[in-house]
Amino acid sequence: xxIVCYAGCCAGALMCDLLNDEQGxxxxxxxxxxxxxxxxxxxxxxxxxxxSSFHNLAxxxxxxxxxxxxxxKGWHTxxxxxxxxxxxxxxxxxxxxxxxVNITTVTKKSHWFKFLRAYHLPTVKFxxxxxxxxxxxxxxxxxxxxxxxxxxxxxxxxxxFEDIVSGSFVSDNNLNTEHFEKWKQTNPWLYGTDYIxxxxxxxxxxxxxxx
Numbered sequence: 001x002x003i004v005c006y007a008g009c010c011a012g013a014l015m016c017d018l019l020n021d022e023q024g025x026x027x028x029x030x031x032x033x034x035x036x037x038x039x040x041x042x043x044x045x046x047x048x049x050x051x052s053s054f055h056n057l058a059x060x061x062x063x064x065x066x067x068x069x070x071x072x073k074g075w076h077t078x079x080x081x082x083x084x085x086x087x088x089x090x091x092x093x094x095x096x097x098x099x100x101v102n103i104t105t106v107t108k109k110s111h112w113f114k115f116l117r118a119y120h121l122p123t124v125k126f127x128x129x130x131x132x133x134x135x136x137x138x139x140x141x142x143x144x145x146x147x148x149x150x151x152x153x154x155x156x157x158x159x160x161f162e163d164i165v166s167g168s169f170v171s172d173n174n175l176n177t178e179h180f181e182k183w184k185q186t187n188p189w190l191y192g193t194d195y196i197x198x199x200x201x202x203x204x205x206x207x208x209x210x211x
Contacts, residue, residue: 001022001069001077003040003086007150008104009117010110010151010161012083013037014092015103018175019081026179030186031121037083069093088153095155095202102156103164108206111146113203116189118145135201142205165190 004019006012013032017024024034072082078098082085088094088102105111118141152158170180207210 001073001097002079002081002099002101003097004037004081004083004101004103004163005086005091005150005156006083007087007105007114007148008085008102009114009121010105010150011117011164011183012085012103014180015101015159016081016083016091017166017179018170019101021176023176023179026182026186028186029121030117030183032183036081039072040082040084040086065091066093069096087150088156089151094153100153100156102150102153102158104150104152104158104160106149106151107160107162111206112199112202113161113165113190115142115145115198116195117187119195119198120187120189137195138201139205142202143209146205146209 002019003013004012006015013024013034016022016034016037017032020036022034022036024032024037026032031111079097081101084091088100094100105114154158167177167180167184170177189195
């Protein structure tokens with residue numbers, strides 16, 4: 001059983017599809033939802049049906065997490081990739097998984113891409129891009145997102161988010177370029193040059209955060 005660890009808005013469902021050599025339905029607004037990418041994500045669930053949060057994996061959630069993972073191993077899950085929003089540093093049994101891909105967010109570009117997806121995806125609901133958003137509101141959300149970092153982990157295959165967006169990870173590993181291109185078409189703002197106000201606000205927050 002394999003897992004992909006990723007922060008919100010970092011294309012974890014796409015990565016699960018690519019690694020499983022599957023093509024989940026890509027919503028026209030830019031996101032993918034499949035059972036394999038959702039079953040270990042935060043939000044209430046027990047044994048695949050949502051009833052307990054696994055985002056921060058508080059101590060009282062560990063028994064449920066471990067029980068869920070052990071239960072899933074009975075699903076003939078060898079060589080199958082599942083997604084989770086858990087940071088690999090918070091997973092107590094991480095070495096129980098055969099393989100772990102960690103979508104890291106170390107670089108400035110990765111955080112900018114992450115912000116752009118949060119800005120546009122209707123499932124996130126941080127923003128309404130059609131309304132006039134104050135710079136102060138933008139920067140408050142940006143700071144929260146920048147501080148939510150996924151750093152490289154020794155047990156994992158670490159893949160920087162910007163390398164997924166650029167397509168270099170897909171091409172370097174001979175993954176499904178057709179599926180990736182469809183995802184790109186529904187996330188066009190990752191590849192544009194607009195959002196001057198937002199980019200200036202982001203740059204200011206980044207500089208303050210990194211100094």
